[in-house]
Amino acid sequence: MDGRGMGGPRGDLSRPATGAGDVIATMTGFARTLRAAGVDAGPERLQAMVAALDHLDVLDPRDVYWAGRLTLCADPDDLPRYDRCFAAYFSGETARPGRPPPPTVIVRHVAVPVTASGDRDTRDEEPTDDVHTATASAVEVLRHRDVSGLSPAERAEVNRLIALLDASTELRRSRRLTPAPSGRLDQARTVRTLLRRGGEVSRLHHRAHRRKPRRVVLLVDVSGSMTPYADALLRFAHAAMRSGARTTEVFSVGTRLTRLTSELRHRVPDLAMTAASDAIPDWSGGTRLGEELKEFLDRFGQRGMARGAIVVIASDGWERGDAGLLGEQMARLHRLAHRVVWANPHKARPGYEPLTGGMVAALPHIDDFVAGHSADALAELAEVIGAVRRRSPVIGAGRDERNRGA
């Protein structure tokens, strides 16, 4: 890097050649462009790129391309962004402006009159008991209200209720062994104490399989027909993320499959929701559930994400595409997953029958069919996810009951 400048990918030396500092400045700018496009090209990666260029030819655009791609990217999704940025940056154009602003309006946390009176010291004429009862029952009513018909203030209150849900999953037996009071003999530890005691067997150590939370995969339908519920369901997904960040995966489906796991990792619900809605390109579009499910299984599910997991699909089953494909993919999903749960907000409506094409095709391959239209229904969904942990013995019977519908 002695006094050589940077060449563009098409060999145009439009940037002045003044030395190593210049290469670093150029690359820093490039990394910034990448970050703006959503590639996590932090300083450490940038440093690796400069180190890589040390071993390659800085003047050869192909070498620069590969040095950057190998060090700055860390995910197949990064690669198309990288290619775009590389072409734009080194041909002198500026980076594409950021994504369009999010289409959804996220209601900030507001003090709700219904609960605000909870601890208020009202020593007025009216008996305080009444206020309390009113408040309690208002929340109770709100719990059961369909989220699609809520005012912003009520919605904020429901969001708060959802954020409090514990959606941790049931435990499964892990392959990893851990010391335990009984189980198979832990030879290594037994011999270790034996050596310490000078060859006397004083006690036997045991180890047993550790128990780990099962993975949960949530597929949230964000198409037009689900618009009233998508926000609440994504908030539920966020609550699930917080209950078990390492075992939860979240995707949005509509006309495109979007992985939201990293977006929802933020602890503050509103910030996580902003990040998620930024990432979803197909809010309120159509539904191609069968195709999306296929894409999920091809790219993630079959490789292992769905294997042995609890897969929750939150959708109304309005399939615009081929319902046959949906049925086929549901069968495939059911073979891979531990349990398949379907949450359909319309299920709670009086007289609901699962008659939509998608629902009919999917129903034979579902273990649990729940509603998920209100805070209370989402609490039930959380319970279904954690079924074995919380109410162990009667899973089979309970499941059948739910399948038969409300």
Next chain:
Amino acid sequence: MTQNAATRTDDINSPRGLADHLARRAYLADEGLAAAAYLALRMRRPLFLEGEAGVGKTALARTLAEVLGAPLIRLQCYEGLDATQALYDWDFPRQLLHLRAAEAAGATDVARLEAELYDRRFLLARPLLQALETTPSVLLVDEVDRADDEFEAFLLEVLSDFTISIPELGTIHAEEPPVVVVTSNRTREVHDALKRRCLYHWLEHPSFDREVAIIRRRLPDATERLARQVARAAQRLRGEDLLKPPGVAETLDWTEALLTLGLRDLEPDTVAVTLGAVLKYREDQERVVRRGLDALLDGN
């Protein structure tokens, strides 16, 4: 393997040079993979390879080991893998035997006896420790996504400074860090911190011409005509909507199956009998048969 002696890292001075060395061992790397492997050698950074099953991730590590004349040390990951299986373990039965033998011989110096128990000879080196102690060596950490995250954190520790500390023995540091190839099938997202330590490369299926070249190179008995037919059929199968599209590994298996059966031409009936070498799901086979095997072949 004997036609070229082992190559020193310093003798390889460009990605193309490395690609030539690999090609001489029947591994045809494209520009990106050659650059990745070259940088992994020169920068002493682990190479993190992702891609569909059967695109040659493991084969790259094997061939690199051949080029460098270094042993390939493989650590296959699985859930529950822990330090005693990946790093080192004490040989307890032997330690015990030593203790009893010393007792029988009437040893009285307790301190010395204890020191002897934790001698290097009672240490069983597992792949990671082996790789640090063997210079040069190529360490293949295969399918890291199958191990659980606890193991990942631990791997990160070893890969970041190539040092292992054993409480009873002290710190073992690699004189020259091994060449490390980490592969993943993306069954789960590997932690960012581990990726940050590595060079990242996504391996694609090879192009038609490259695949023909690979078949010809790996199976010299295959005629140009057969190689082209098989490669074209494989490319078409990848375009189909299959549960498991065939990788290069499957293409090679297929060609070998055809050659073993003495078939010199790909025709619908020869495809039918050998389809199991390339498609491993019943649904996939049915789908291809239903579409008609002729569709895989025309244009040859």
